[in-house]
Amino acid sequence: MMENCILEIQEITKSFGGVTAVDRCSLKLTPGKIYGLIGPNGSGKTTLFNCITGLEPRDDGEIRYKGKRIDGLKPHQVARRGIGRTFQIIRVFPELTALENLLVVTWEPFDAAHRRAQELLRFVTLDRLQNEYAGNLSYGQQKLLEFARVLMTDPELILLDEPAAGVNRTLLNELLGAIRNLRAQGKTVFIVEHDMKVIMDLSEKIFVLNYGEKIAEGPPGLIQSDERVIEAYFGR
Ligand SMILES: Nc1ncnc2c1ncn2[C@@H]1O[C@H](COP(=O)(O)OP(=O)(O)OP(=O)(O)O)[C@@H](O)[C@H]1O
Numbered sequence: 001m002m003e004n005c006i007l008e009i010q011e012i013t014k015s016f017g018g019v020t021a022v023d024r025c026s027l028k029l030t031p032g033k034i035y036g037l038i039g040p041n042g043s044g045k046t047t048l049f050n051c052i053t054g055l056e057p058r059d060d061g062e063i064r065y066k067g068k069r070i071d072g073l074k075p076h077q078v079a080r081r082g083i084g085r086t087f088q089i090i091r092v093f094p095e096l097t098a099l100e101n102l103l104v105v106t107w108e109p110f111d112a113a114h115r116r117a118q119e120l121l122r123f124v125t126l127d128r129l130q131n132e133y134a135g136n137l138s139y140g141q142q143k144l145l146e147f148a149r150v151l152m153t154d155p156e157l158i159l160l161d162e163p164a165a166g167v168n169r170t171l172l173n174e175l176l177g178a179i180r181n182l183r184a185q186g187k188t189v190f191i192v193e194h195d196m197k198v199i200m201d202l203s204e205k206i207f208v209l210n211y212g213e214k215i216a217e218g219p220p221g222l223i224q225s226d227e228r229v230i231e232a233y234f235g236r
């Protein structure tokens, strides 16, 4: 039977010199769910996201989005197919306003883009700050802004690289609400996050990397008690 996959990664490998950052990693995402990607520092999480989004060409393996190969595409081509992502290190334009930060990424006509940008700023509770320079926003607000920006192009699959890191409690709740809201809209979300409570609460399924290899996958409850996972986190 054909499985309903939005993203299928088969045996992806990516090395940097002598370091195998991602090692024959395979995984499948079905639409409309929130997935987690965890693993110790340097285990290849960001590199896997970079391979999916075309930022780093993979050395080997295949990536399919809605059944079509996307490995080998450039980042803007991957974005056009419907995959959006945020970065571990904030990439907002500090000298542009919050609103302008959203408008620069869109390929829609201005009026529609403007409406959408304002809607999204409301969605992440930054509408009050739309004319503020992004550089003047708090760290957490900048993370919310980046999150809103990734939604400008209405992606169906959203990759979030440590969205909660450094975000205070109040803003964190806004963020978690917004992520759940995306799922309610039928979007697929794939999140890298070190905060175990956040990732366990949000995800329906979690994948675990260690030295670039997928060592476990399953629902949060099982992952928490998985021997290999505990070993990867505490055993070295
Ligand atoms: N551009 C690069 N050049 C050389 N080595 C790299 C590059 N990017 C990543 N690496 C190496 O690849 C491995 C995986 O790094 P990656 O950033 O993907 O890990 P991560 O799981 O995202 O870690 P963290 O939790 O700290 O963000 C590490 O050993 C890292 O040093």
Ligand SMILES: [Mg+2]
Pocket: 045, 046, 047, 088
């Ligand atoms: Mg990373």
